[in-house]
Amino acid sequence: MSASVPSRPVRADAERSVARILEAARVVLADDPTASMERIADEAGVGRATVHRRFASRKTLLETLCAQLDDQYLRALQEAKVDTAPPLVALYRVTERVMELKLGNRSVLDAVVSALPGRDSHLSAEVQERAEQLFARLHAAGAITAENPAWCLRLYLAIFDAVHHTPAGARNSPGPPTT
Structure with missing residues (x-):
């Protein structure tokens, strides 16, 4: 021993x-x-x-950057009071903060995705669990009516992914498609 x-x-x-x-x-x-x-x-x-x-290693450095970002996501969830605030208020607060984090950390997220193959999400299990809890509360309050709140969470995260992949300096609103 x-x-x-x-x-x-x-x-x-x-x-x-x-x-x-x-x-x-x-x-x-x-x-x-x-x-x-x-x-x-x-x-x-x-x-x-x-x-x-x-x-x-580079992998260790990127994992550390990712862990710091994860801590910021957890802080955003805590500050939004996802457990106690009215669910729509908490969703608004989380959305605002996560948008800032995603846009401010594009390079870290890009580097993590390119250097850590197989890591399909930079979110820890705890962040994922807290987000699921918020969406369950939104569902219980009737703010989202889809049968499966987890599906709504996936859509919500997909929107953040789209924001992340929007080129820096792109217009805020894509407007109607041009032909």
Whole structure:
């Protein structure tokens, strides 16, 4: 039987390095979703060895960025009070915040999708569960009348996916199709 080794506290300078690396990754990936770890290190102002010491692989770095985004989604759900607020109010609040997150993190999401094959969703089970809970409450309140609230949630998420794939700077409203 092995004893568990207590983890050492992370030094403040190491925490700052990690924060700089993650911010640099967001900036660099916005320009090039396939950017190298070396380019991210240059943007962060740290050596490539520092990046690799903090993140063993590109996959680990992207998973960390994804986990941070997931935490932001959870915070948005908590701030929207999906458990207690009137369901339509909670839906409005969540929609507003998630729209900001999706548009502000396109590069992270693109990089995750391209670099982590097989990961069909960047949403954690907890985020998914909380969203399902909100849609069940919307259904119970009669705000959505479809038989299956999970189907409505899939449509809702598909709308966010479409927003994510709309080119930056595109018009807010597509208007009528042109021929």
